[in-house]
Amino acid sequence: MIAEWAHLALILALPVAVMQALSALSPAGMLGWSGGFRQNIVRWSALFGAILTSLAFLGLVLAFISGDFSVKTTFEHSHSAKPLLYKISGTWGNHEGSILLWVLILAVFGGLLALRKGAASRQDLQVRALGVQALIVIAFLAFTIFTSNPFERLLPAPIEGRGLNPLLQDIGLALHPPLLYFGYVGFSITFALTVAALLRGEADQAWARMVRPWAMLAWTGLTAGIALGSWWAYYELGWGGFWAWDPVENLSFLPWLTGTALIHSLMVVEKSGALRVWTLFLGVVTFVLAILGTFVVRSGLLTSVHAFAVDPSRGVFILAILGLAVIAAFGLFVWRAPQFKPGGGFAPVSREGALVLNNLFLSTGAGVVLLGTFFPLITEAFGQPLTVGKPYFDATFLPFMVPLLLLMALGPFLPWRQARFAAGSGGESEAGPKRRRLRLRPARGLLTLLVVALGLAALVITLLSWQSQPRLTLTIALAMVLAGWLLGGGVLTLLQRVQASGSLAKVTLLGWAVSLAHAGLGIAVFGLIAGSAMVQERTVNLKPGDEAEVGHLTFRLEGVRETQVDPAAGRNYISAFADLAVLDRQGGVQMILSPERRFYPIRQDSTTEAAIHVTWLGDIFLAFNTQAPDGGFIVSLSWRPLIPWLYFGCFLMVVGGVCGVLGSWRRLARMSS
Amino acid sequence: MNTNFLRMAIFVLGAVAIVLVGTLLWFGLSSQRNPADFPTSTSIQPDFSAFGQGRALPGFEDFSDIAAVRAGVEGPFVVNFFASWCQPCRLEHPYLLEFGAANPGRLIGLAYRDDPINAATYLTTDGNPYAAVLADTDSLNALNFGLTGVPETYVFSADGNLLFRSPGPLIGALKSQFIDAWAAAQK
Amino acid sequence: MMTNQTRPILALLCLAVLTSLMTSFASAQTVNEIRAKALYTELRCVVCAGQAIAESNAELAQDMRAQVTVLIAANKSDAEIRDWFVTRYGDAVLMNPPLKPLTLALWFGPLLIFVLGAGITGLVMMRAQSRLVEKER
Incomplete structure (x- = not known):
């Protein structure tokens, strides 16, 4: 019965969205409504639509929890023997449910935009943005209802479900899609506000201030989603890889790159009104890339380890949405762009100049990733299949990131408009007379930092040059210096803000945001370099009692044990553990780590659960691959230095993002009250 | 006039780009392709240098020659x-x-x-x-x-x-x- | 004064470099092991969805890895080993597509994108500069 009500709520949300779009976007005077009345109608339909969609989603979650297998989605993707947590996450662990989640986030964000009654000056912008948002909701609601209805029924109702893909039965993967969608769909609000600005022919500083919290919110969700996905790949796939340049990964990375550019260019618009045409372009592009990502994932267009159920008719539907969004938004953009007057000027060496370069490198990076991801499809269309993999992206994408990271540490110290170190107004809230002194210190600090960093690089190179790979050593050393430079820049940014405001407690949220995000990236880069270039790894065939050495570690296989299926304990799989002892120098057992292989009898499928021992210096990463024909056990043993710092860095970036959301939100509230 | 010309040019270029990309994505969808399959081709000739090397099946004639x-x-x-x-x-x-x-x-x-x-x-x-x-x-x-x-x-x-x-x-x-x-x- | 500011950063930097030293000192792999590992990442596992043979447990990926070590032991160069697989599987077996007329756009596209972007950036910067000068006049 719940499923029926939920289905009804979902269907009702469609006319509500249509009404929202019509009343928001119809020409003024046609309906004979006053501005305030129109605003209220639009706002209330957005809120009502958000409630209806939430009810529909809640209904599906309840169907999963209660095991209502008369719902086809539940039957195919759930099982009564599954733990409660994974019953819930199973709701979005399949195509229909995940699309419903997409629509849910879309509608809820629309509701949030409608929640606050915009100030009179922003009323028209809010109404039109809600109208655009309603159009997106209509498109995806129609997609859900007509091609991927999660409430399709089965008669008679089966007694038991078909279980869940074992790879999805995992905490990382339970949280990864909602966060990723949070990011993807968050950019629908920046898109709606952008298109509304294009419709009005006006994108002023107040507009930028309004977009910023939403852009930051989406960026934060996307960052967390990507990091979580990478962490999942790291511990679950058993190879210790965290980024494979897989098409599906790339497609989540694309809106991240342009979204990061957007956050930075919005600052320029808010400060001086410059770069607005470019910023509007980014606002459109970022969400278009998010739809593109959804399209590729849901249609199975490109080769990916992330296999999803594929249905061409669904692909055609999203392709149509994508095409409409692109044609309408870019058509409007090209039509309106010349009307926007250029904003304030700035010198090449200035905060604005640095932000422009940031946009150049990020957009180039996005262009490269887009080219590499879709190139195999192009050559395949000409009958010449090709593979474009990790080595290509490493070689073409990373070079553009080096200047970006170099600039990143410097950017926050440059004054707006003009670059003379002794002049101009700098941070968010600086006192006048102190400026001159404050300006000098970070500059000298950075120079010192550079000298020291280069000295350390020289040291690392000499110390490591006895190794057989001088080129690799050099690259690692330089990359480490770059990461140190970046981290230093982030910390110095914070110190500068502390000095400017007088105490740590007085640093603005936006000051925290930039420091944490930049320092976090620096820390993540340390982990990234070490975790990809400095890994010590061996795959060996061991019999119980055998020892193997990897780097500074010695392992001994103590034995292999098995556990059986135990529904009571929430275990619907058979496990085999390889107990590996980590030995100290005297041969004593330091600890025992047990990588696991799981076999799921219901799906006839197996997964690897790596055993990871996390330390400050790095991870001991063990995976149990398989049993060898000779009776031995094949395990891969590795030492992965600094990896925890990659995820700690990402965590700092997310915290920085949250600070950015709150800070820019507070500023918006202050400025508009 | 200059702006109008530029605008038209961008429109035309944009339209061409959209049609091309759309066709490509359409191709990706409509053909009977499974992107996960490794492309095989008859233009690549197998190498017979090790042909016949292998182990005989027990009870079957030995062809390891x-x-x-x-x-x-x-x-x-x-x-x-x-x-x-x-x-x-x-x-x-x-x-x-x-x-x-x-x-x-x-x-x-x-x-x-x-x-x-x-x-x-x-x-x-x-x-x-x-x-x-x-x-x-x-x-x-x-x-x-x-x-x-x-x-x-x-x-x-x-x-x-x-x-x-x-x-x-x-x-x-x-x-x-x-x-x-x-x-x-x-x- | 200034050292007060830079000291924590110096400390952090030293820590990072030291950890990197400690972790990379640990063992020296043989040249052949390093070569094999690099080649594993350059060859595509033909039964997997776009993964390199380094990242797959599939039977064919194991076979291909074994063949790489056999060829290295037979004193073949990296290029010869790549060719060995290309003649049997075609260009698609390489994770890194070869430079041919067909892939010119792929390999020079990034540069082109950058040059184009840099040109626009230069233009934007020049205009912004002239607006600044105008305003200050």
Whole structure:
């Protein structure tokens, strides 16, 4: 019965969205409504639509929890023997449910935009943005209802479900899609506000201030989603890889790159009104890339380890949405762009100049990733299949990131408009007379930092040059210096803000945001370099009692044990553990780590659960691959230095993002009250 | 006027780009393609240098000698990779039996990554369609033939040119393509 | 004064470099092991969805890895080993597509994108500069 009500709520949300779009976007005077009345109608339909969609989603979650297998989605993707947590996450662990989640986030964000009654000056912008948002909701609601209805029924109702893909039965993967969608769909609000600005022919500083919290919110969700996905790949796939340049990964990375550019260019618009045409372009592009990502994932267009159920008719539907969004938004953009007057000027060496370069490198990076991801499809269309993999992206994408990271540490110290170190107004809230002194210190600090960093690089190179790979050593050393430079820049940014405001407690949220995000990236880069270039790894065939050495570690296989299926304990799989002892120098057992292989009898499928021992210096990463024909056990043993710092860095970036959301939100509230 | 011209130019360029990209994505959707499949091509000729190397199946004649294998093969011939552990192989097995009986001496089997004992048991219980069969124990023949999975079947002309390859079991569309290719090879 | 500011950063930097030293000192792999590992990342596993053979447990990936070590032991160069696989599987077996007329756009596209972007950036910067000068006048 719940499923029926939920289905009804979902269907009702469609006319509500249509009404929202019509009343928001119809020409003024046609309906004979006053501005305030129109605003209220639009706002209330957005809120009502958000409630209806939430009810529909809640209904599906309840169907999963209660095991209502008369719902086809539940039957195919759930099982009564599954733990409660994974019953819930199973709701979005399949195509229909995940699309419903997409629509849910879309509608809820629309509701949030409608929640606050915009100030009179922003009323028209809010109404039109809600109208655009309603159009997106209509498109995806129609997609859900007509091609991927999660409430399709089965008669008679089966007694038991078909279980869940074992790879999805995992905490990382339970949280990864909602966060990723949070990011993807968050950019629908920046898109709606952008298109509304294009419709009005006006994108002023107040507009930028309004977009910023939403852009930051989406960026934060996307960052967390990507990091979580990478962490999942790291511990679950058993190879210790965290980024494979897989098409599906790339497609989540694309809106991240342009979204990061957007956050930075919005600052320029808010400060001086410059770069607005470019910023509007980014606002459109970022969400278009998010739809593109959804399209590729849901249609199975490109080769990916992330296999999803594929249905061409669904692909055609999203392709149509994508095409409409692109044609309408870019058509409007090209039509309106010349009307926007250029904003304030700035010198090449200035905060604005640095932000422009940031946009150049990020957009180039996005262009490269887009080219590499879709190139195999192009050559395949000409009958010449090709593979474009990790080595290509490493070689073409990373070079553009080096200047970006170099600039990143410097950017926050440059004054707006003009670059003379002794002049101009700098941070968010600086006192006048102190400026001159404050300006000098970070500059000298950075120079010192550079000298020291280069000295350390020289040291690392000499110390490591006895190794057989001088080129690799050099690259690692330089990359480490770059990461140190970046981290230093982030910390110095914070110190500068502390000095400017007088105490740590007085640093603005936006000051925290930039420091944490930049320092976090620096820390993540340390982990990234070490975790990809400095890994010590061996795959060996061991019999119980055998020892193997990897780097500074010695392992001994103590034995292999098995556990059986135990529904009571929430275990619907058979496990085999390889107990590996980590030995100290005297041969004593330091600890025992047990990588696991799981076999799921219901799906006839197996997964690897790596055993990871996390330390400050790095991870001991063990995976149990398989049993060898000779009776031995094949395990891969590795030492992965600094990896925890990659995820700690990402965590700092997310915290920085949250600070950015709150800070820019507070500023918006202050400025508009 | 300048702005208008620029605007028109951008519109036209944009429209062309959208049509091109749209066509590409449409192509990606509409064709019967599975992007996960590794592209196979008959323009790549298998390497016969290790052909016939392998281990004999117990109870079966030992063909681990190139001359012996080739001697049994005059005219066009077919090479089929299979394994006793491979479920899709069982789908095409009845047809292979039929084909082997109708074309004596033309079908060569290579057991991929299979224990010779298991392969022998499989062929004894389910029937042996092959004129000559070996276990490709070190997988050298598999790599030399550009194998992308089992079962995979290769049709060669009398002079050893690859005419057709079936990257999956000989059932449905692949089976009828195989029959056509074999008919063409006879000519 | 200034050292007060930079000291924590210096400390952090030293820590990072030291950890990197400690972790990379640990063992020296043989040249052949390093070569094999690099080649594993350059060859595509033909039964997997776009993964390199370094990242797959599939039978064919194991076979391909074994073949790489056999070829290295037979004193083949990296280029010869790549060719060995290309003649059997075609260009698609390389994770890194070869430079040919077909892939010119792929390999020079990034540069082109950058040059184009840099040109626009230069233009934007020049205009912004002239607006600044105008305003200050």
